[in-house]
Amino acid sequence: xxxxxxxxxxxxxxxxxxxxxxxxxxxxxxxxxxxxxxxxxxxxxxxxxxxxxxxxxxxxxxxxxxxxxxxxxxxxxxxxxxxxxxxxxxxxxxxxxxxxxxxxxxxxxxxxxxxxxxxxxxxxxxxxxxxxxxxxxxxxxxxxxxxxxxxxxxxxxxxxxxxxxxxxxxxxxxxxxxxxxxxxxxxxxxxxxxxxxxxxxxxxxxx
Amino acid sequence: xxxxxxxxxxxxxxxxxxxxxxxxxxxxxxxxxxxxxxxxxxxxxxxxxxxxxxxxxxxxxxxxxxxxxxxxxxxxxxxxxxxxxxxxxxxxxxxxxxxxxxxxxxxxxxxxxxxxxxxxxxxxxxxxxxxxxxxxxxxxxxxxxxxxxxxxxxxxxxxxxxxxxxxxxxxxxxxxxxxxxxxxxxxxxxxxxxxxxxxxxxxxxxx
Amino acid sequence: xxxxxxxxxxxxxxxxxxxxxxxxxxxxxxxxxxxxxxxxxxxxxxxxxxxxxxxxxxxxxxxxxxxxxxxxxxxxxxxxxxxxxxxxxxxxxxxxxxxxxxxxxxxxxxxxxxxxxxxxxxxxxxxxxxxxxxxxxxxxxxxxxxxxxxxxxxxxxxxxxxxxxxxxxxxxxxxxxxxxxxxxxxxxxxxxxxxxxxxxxxxxxxx
Amino acid sequence: xxxxxxxxxxxxxxxxxxxxxxxxxxxxxxxxxxxxxxxxxxxxxxxxxxxxxxxxxxxxxxxxxxxxxxxxxxxxxxxxxxxxxxxxxxxxxxxxxxxxxxxxxxxxxxxxxxxxxxxxxxxxxxxxxxxxxxxxxxxxxxxxxxxxxxxxxxxxxxxxxxxxxxxxxxxxxxxxxxxxxxxxxxxxxxxxxxxxxxxxxxxxxxx
Numbered sequence: 067x068x069x070x071x072x073x074x075x076x077x078x079x080x081x082x083x084x085x086x087x088x089x090x091x092x093x094x095x096x097x098x099x100x101x102x103x104x105x106x107x108x109x110x111x112x113x114x115x116x117x118x119x120x121x122x123x124x125x126x127x128x129x130x131x132x133x134x135x136x137x138x139x140x141x142x143x144x145x146x147x148x149x150x151x152x153x154x155x156x157x158x159x160x161x162x163x164x165x166x167x168x169x170x171x172x173x174x175x176x177x178x179x180x181x182x183x184x185x186x187x188x189x190x191x192x193x194x195x196x197x198x199x200x201x202x203x204x205x206x207x208x209x210x211x212x213x214x215x216x217x218x219x220x221x222x223x224x225x226x227x228x229x230x231x232x233x234x235x236x237x238x239x240x241x242x243x244x245x246x247x248x249x250x251x252x253x254x255x256x257x258x259x260x261x262x263x264x265x266x267x268x269x270x271x272x273x
Numbered sequence: 274x275x276x277x278x279x280x281x282x283x284x285x286x287x288x289x290x291x292x293x294x295x296x297x298x299x300x301x302x303x304x305x306x307x308x309x310x311x312x313x314x315x316x317x318x319x320x321x322x323x324x325x326x327x328x329x330x331x332x333x334x335x336x337x338x339x340x341x342x343x344x345x346x347x348x349x350x351x352x353x354x355x356x357x358x359x360x361x362x363x364x365x366x367x368x369x370x371x372x373x374x375x376x377x378x379x380x381x382x383x384x385x386x387x388x389x390x391x392x393x394x395x396x397x398x399x400x401x402x403x404x405x406x407x408x409x410x411x412x413x414x415x416x417x418x419x420x421x422x423x424x425x426x427x428x429x430x431x432x433x434x435x436x437x438x439x440x441x442x443x444x445x446x447x448x449x450x451x452x453x454x455x456x457x458x459x460x461x462x463x464x465x466x467x468x469x470x471x472x473x474x475x476x477x478x479x480x
Numbered sequence: 481x482x483x484x485x486x487x488x489x490x491x492x493x494x495x496x497x498x499x500x501x502x503x504x505x506x507x508x509x510x511x512x513x514x515x516x517x518x519x520x521x522x523x524x525x526x527x528x529x530x531x532x533x534x535x536x537x538x539x540x541x542x543x544x545x546x547x548x549x550x551x552x553x554x555x556x557x558x559x560x561x562x563x564x565x566x567x568x569x570x571x572x573x574x575x576x577x578x579x580x581x582x583x584x585x586x587x588x589x590x591x592x593x594x595x596x597x598x599x600x601x602x603x604x605x606x607x608x609x610x611x612x613x614x615x616x617x618x619x620x621x622x623x624x625x626x627x628x629x630x631x632x633x634x635x636x637x638x639x640x641x642x643x644x645x646x647x648x649x650x651x652x653x654x655x656x657x658x659x660x661x662x663x664x665x666x667x668x669x670x671x672x673x674x675x676x677x678x679x680x681x682x683x684x685x686x687x
Numbered sequence: 688x689x690x691x692x693x694x695x696x697x698x699x700x701x702x703x704x705x706x707x708x709x710x711x712x713x714x715x716x717x718x719x720x721x722x723x724x725x726x727x728x729x730x731x732x733x734x735x736x737x738x739x740x741x742x743x744x745x746x747x748x749x750x751x752x753x754x755x756x757x758x759x760x761x762x763x764x765x766x767x768x769x770x771x772x773x774x775x776x777x778x779x780x781x782x783x784x785x786x787x788x789x790x791x792x793x794x795x796x797x798x799x800x801x802x803x804x805x806x807x808x809x810x811x812x813x814x815x816x817x818x819x820x821x822x823x824x825x826x827x828x829x830x831x832x833x834x835x836x837x838x839x840x841x842x843x844x845x846x847x848x849x850x851x852x853x854x855x856x857x858x859x860x861x862x863x864x865x866x867x868x869x870x871x872x873x874x875x876x877x878x879x880x881x882x883x884x885x886x887x888x889x890x891x892x893x894x
Contacts, residue, residue, distance in 0.1 A: 071280060071337055073692060078288025081699025082496075084776065085707060086292060091780045093787050101784075101794035105801070116773065123769040127762070130692055141334070145462055148330040152323065155291065159298045163308075166300050173308035180312070255766055278487060278544055285495025289703075293499060348541070352669055355537040359530065362498065366505045370515075373507050380515035387519070485694060485751055492702025500706060555748070559876055562744040566737065569705065573712045577722075580714050587722035594726070 072139050076129060076151060083155045084122045087115050090162040111165035113244065118161040120251040125154060125188065128222075128254075132192075136199060137207035146198055150191035153184060160184045168240045178236035178243040182229055185247070189226025196222070225250060279346050283336060283358060290362045291329045294322050297369040318372035320451065325368040327458040332361060332395065335429075335461075339399075343406060344414035353405055357398035360391060367391045375447045385443035385450040389436055392454070396433025403429070432457060486553050490543060490565060497569045498536045501529050504576040525579035527658065532575040534665040539568060539602065542636075542668075546606075550613060551621035560612055564605035567598060574598045582654045592650035592657040596643055599661070603640025610636070639664060693760050697750060697772060704776045705743045708736050711783040732786035734865065739782040741872040746775060746809065749843075749875075753813075757820060758828035767819055771812035774805060781805045789861045799857035799864040803850055806868070810847025817843070846871060 091111055094104040129150075136143075160181035167173035199205050200215070232246050298318055301311040336357075343350075367388035374380035406412050407422070439453050505525055508518040543564075550557075574595035581587040613619050614629070646660050712732055715725040750771075757764075781802035788794040820826050821836070853867050 071284060074281065074695065075284045075288055075333060075337075077692060077696045078285055078492075078495075078699055079292055081492075081696055082289050082292035082703050083295070084772075085700055085703035086295065088704070088707065088776050088779050089296070089710070091777075093780070093783045096794070098791040099793040101788060101791075101797040105797065115777075119773045119776070120769065123766075123772075126696065127765055127769075130696075144334055145330075148327065148334075151291075151330075152326045155295050155326070156298075156322075158295050159300070162300045167308060170305040170308075172306040173303070176308040176312065278491060281488065282491045282495055282540060282544075285492055285699075285702075286499055288699075289496050289499035290502070293502065296503070351541055352537075355534065355541075358498075358537075359533045362502050362533070363505075363529075365502050366507070369507045374515060377512040377515075379513040380510070383515040383519065485698060488695065489698045489702055489747065492699055493706055496703050496706035497709070500709065503710070558748055559744075562741065562748075565705075565744075566740045569709050569740070570712075570736075572709050573714070576714045581722060584719040584722075586720040587717070590722040590726065 069133055069136050069139050072144060072147060073133050076133075076147060077126075079151050079155060080122065080126045080129070083157060084119060084126070086158050087118055087122075087161060090158060090165055091115055108165075110168045110244075113248075114161045114165040114168075117244065117248050117251060118157055120255070121185075121247065122154065122157060124251055124254045125192070128192070132195065132199075135206055135210040138205055140202070140205065143195065143198060143202075143205065146191065146195045150188065150195060153188040153191055156184050157188070164240065164244065168244065174240035175236055178240035179233055181247070182232040182236050182243060185229040186226060186233065189222075189229050193223065193226060225254065276340055276343050276346050279351060279354060280340050283340075283354060284333075286358050286362060287329065287333045287336070290364060291326060291333070293365050294325055294329075294368060297365060297372055298322055315372070317375045317451075320455075321368045321372040321375075324451065324455050324458060325364055327462070328392075328454065329361065329364060331458055331461045332399070335399070339402065339406075342413055342417040345412055347409070347412065350402065350405060350409075350412065353398065353402045357395065357402060360395040360398055363391050364395070371447065371451065375451065381447035382443055385447035386440055388454070389439040389443050389450060392436040393433060393440065396429075396436055400430065400433060432461065483547055483550050483553050486558060486561060487547050490547075490561060491540075493565050493569060494536065494540045494543070497571060498533060498540070500572050501532055501536070501575060504572060504579055505529055522579075524582045524658075527662075528575045528579040528582075531658065531662050531665060532571055534669070535599075535661065536568065536571060538665055538668045539606070542606070546609065546613075549620055549624040552619055554616070554619065557609065557612060557616075557619065560605065560609045564602065564609060567602040567605055570598050571602070578654070578658065582658065588654035589650055592654035593647055595661070596646040596650050596657060599643040600640060600647065603636075603643055607637065607640060639668065690754055690757050690760050693765060693768060694754050697754075697768060698747075700772050700776060701743065701747045701750070704778060705740060705747070707779050708739055708743075708782060711779060711786055712736055729786075731789045731865075734869075735782045735786040735789075738865065738869050738872060739778055741876070742806075742868065743775065743778060745872055745875045746813070749813070753816065753820075756827055756831040759826055761823070761826065764816065764819060764823075764826065767812065767816045771809065771816060774809040774812055777805050778809070785861065785865065789865065795861035796857055799861035800854055802868070803853040803857050803864060806850040807847060807854065810843075810850050814844065814847060846875065 094101065094108065096104045139147075160177065160183075163177040164181050167177040196215075196219075200212075228246065228250060232243050235246065236243050301308065301315065303311045346354075367384065367390075370384040371388050374384040403422075403426075407419075435453065435457060439450050442453065443450050508515065508522065510518045553561075574591065574597075577591040578595050581591040610629075610633075614626075642660065642664060646657050649660065650657050715722065715729065717725045760768075781798065781804075784798040785802050788798040817836075817840075821833075849867065849871060853864050856867065857864050
């Protein structure tokens, strides 16, 4: 099976999931003169929107990168991809939970646990796809570089590990968790940017 | 008519329908300290989310497989596909019904009947597409293998039959129905995985 | 400009609009034992879902057909397409109105006027696209057959005219309007099916 | 990296965001005989729907045009595109705010500030993409014309500047802001139409 339609379907799911995040940003029902205060009070909603948008975007970029190495898709990979997408589509829910409850003392911990747990599940299913294709070299194309993949594996694993560890942090403070989520997203942005820089220096001549 | 745009449209519909399932997973409105219990209580919502996500995913995989055998699309196939998609897009509704009412003694039966009925309708319209293209060989490409298709037909038919039979089961217990839906989804995952294994053994040389 | 990305964008909009129709089918909040009656009572919601799904599907098929004749897209066509899509995306709203208010004596007329008006606007913007490309032959490819187009024009125009006339019918009975919408959808299904039959007989040799 | 999948993802996001606008157009819950008045009263909802639909459509056309000049995508451009899409996906929220609150004396200013601010952010991230690809000529293909780009830059910049200036106007009147948004959308429609006209006269021979 060629990867074309799997990528198209995955892109569609990513596009809908990332856009549904805006449905968490609800119009407050307030009397005249109170909209400004009502909007300000909802800063966790916008913050969690931005963090989840960036995070789903980065996951999409990584999914994009993974599939650029994949030549064909077998049923097992199709279903691993489906399990992975199930966690991605779930993200708007913990995002809404966090936006609604981060300011409440006790519920905030529960919301952060659900967010951290969803992200850990996402990281694990993504890792499962890498491990599967790593063990089925016939699914990969010739651009796949096992040495580079082995070098970048710890960095991917670190993200999943940190999301997992943030489940424990969630019992301490949901605010710290939100900062961790934001920093992880930013880390991956810049880490991957430097990657591009390197690969250009090492390999591609300036065109 | 080439199949490209029909597949793209179908994939879009599948991607949106599968992602809209998350809109059934609502943030509970509770006082501080009650979120954990409120989330736990809603286990049917997450279960039906997971079962329907996996089911739509498998339907997509099968639709994918069917269209890999189809060379061109005529108007009749286009409209059969539309009727089929109408049942797929409907799935989030019985999913929400089941998530909301499986724990209530009497409403649970109604919810399960609607779920089973939707799935039966989906199976029947999917079968109608297979039967139609089976009778219009000019729509198929050369990769279509009528012997293999005849061999796999009972397995597909069995799924539709079991969904149909689960309408009767719904009057007994919606919980048993939910287990049937989950087992059917898992059965198709593994059945199709073994398929891939076989076809590799029989036909394709290791690459 | 090639038509590829315009078609992809349009297909995406169609796919989302047709799928959002399910959001009108809400889970009723009822006490145990009342779900069956509550669901039965909402038959206008399912009927309008089915009619609008089929209608958007047929519009998509016709849009599909139109773009199969178009070689390239200029800015004017891009914006006419946008105005047309604006009416398609609007369809879930009158669908919801009709589902909610067809059973109320007076509001039903208003709901039907909005539905008929939306469909008339859709027909007019679609006609505007045909007229525009008809006057810009350089946008068309060689498969376009002006004689066949002229022959099919009255049939397309008739649909728009009937939708327009149904605005007047809406003041009499919203039920009659709903029957007209359903018949129009079915008429286009069968009309286009017979088209395919004819074109096969006339033109294409059996493959 | 080729641009194909980035464009497909962006198109998906655009298609979902533009279609989600209809979710702001809610069915009013009224008693029989009051639907007509209730719908009339909500004119700001339809107006803001139309203005935002046209605006997102024009943004999509411009994004389309930009990517027609882009040969390949690096990570930085991928993330700039993501930041840009984050503002596009946000548009349904200020659209809903404006539709709900433009008729209230004080809240209307807040709603218009949020709308203007979102559009300014959209314009700035879009400009950031142009500036980035302008400084990385290796990402562009041979159809890119730097002279034409420099000539059209003030016109794009003007739009962002006017959106920015409308933040100040929002403190005066949200109605004037809405007129500005509508005029800007119409200006870009016609400006770009005349563009097409010119380029045809200057460059392309009639085909």
